[in-house]
Amino acid sequence: MIKWLVTIFLALAVLAIATPWLERLGVGRLPGDLKFTARGRVYFLPIASTLIFCAVAWLIGRLI
Secondary structure, eight states: OHHHHHHHHHHHHHHTTTEEEEHTTTTSTTTEEEEEEEEEEEEEEHHHHHHHHHHHHHHHHHHH
């Protein structure tokens, strides 16, 4: 279970860092992706995008 938590945390971190580039591709506009502003900073939590990317990575892993 620890492996899954680490994997999900790393996926969230990578998606959060790559958000500006991924927004050009349309990622980040899913209903489960949260974007909010607090104290002048914009925070982005790509929950739905992370779940989709994890599912795609899992499918690729199962095929290989």
